[in-house]
């Protein structure tokens with residue numbers, strides 16, 4: 001912990017884990033990966049048997065001119081499944097995959113073999129902004145929680161008399177001022193500095209369309225489903241402990257503010273907007289019993305909850 005001010009805060013970073021240790025995404029099953037195997041029982045509860053990338057592509061067609069897009073940058077593409085699905089739908093896309101993990105970048109090359117794609121192994125926070133101007137669409141799926149987060153901040157963070165030389169804190173304060181973020185109500189709070197700086201970089205480069213998604217700390221469940229789906233959002237980024245690293249849920253309202261400041265319009269919602277669940281009697285029984293009666297039921301409960309815990313933003317430059 002650092003105590004330059006009277007508070008004990010720290011910068012959570014997943015960089016060492018991603019660069020040196022990561023050799024599977026199995027421990028942090030993303031919604032995208034969970035839906036990828038055609039035989040997964042998760043697809044049986046959907047109104048259509050399909051994969052995450054196909055559902056997403058079809059949904060984006062409602063808001064973005066997907067058929068006219070060509071140069072797509074995907075940051076943190078994991079196993080490359082989302083991009084493979086996008087290429088199935090639109091073979092004229094030319095993806096550039098940027099990833100901090102050497103292991104995952106190799107997996108992306110395998111998944112996208114035969115397609116005209118380029119690859120960059122780098123921390124997106126260090127990517128040269130000049131390299132971004134050529135893209136029509138940026139995709140950041142289920143990864144912003146991996147970016148650095150300042151944790152355990154308190155009200156002293158806002159006190160001018162306790163200003164510190166720590167560049168992370170200074171940049172975080174500047175972001176609060178620049179984007180007029182509401183001050184957190186909690187005494188101790190966490191701040192998604194990396195996610196905000198990543199989006200700021202994308203917006204400043206003027207990429208006309210952006211899709212991003214992540215586990216949200218502001219997620220809600222529609223009233224009519226609250227009896228069967230339980231999502232407890234704290235409003236401030238929460239720690240999610242995973243193998244070898246911690247990540248943090250994302251305060252989507254701050255990201256929206258950044259995008260609006262750069263003249264983007266936003267569409268925001270839960271994954272459930274584009275991954276259609278068929279709420280049959282059987283599924284309701286599984287949800288009410290909270291998956292107690294078997295591993296498959298437990299997996300289904302977790303998945304349906306995730307469809308509401310994860311939020312997306314679709315951003316379009318006006």
Ligand SMILES: C[S@@+](CC[C@H](N)C(=O)[O-])C[C@H]1O[C@@H](n2cnc3c(N)ncnc32)[C@H](O)[C@@H]1O
Pocket residue numbers: 018025028030031032033075076077078079098099100101104122123124125140141142143146147
């Ligand atoms: C949880 S995985 C999500 C993978 C994929 N998008 C999915 O939905 O299945 C996070 C991804 O972000 C990448 N990543 C994490 N931090 C990064 C950074 N600073 N720059 C670039 N990629 C990063 C990881 O290596 C990984 O590919």
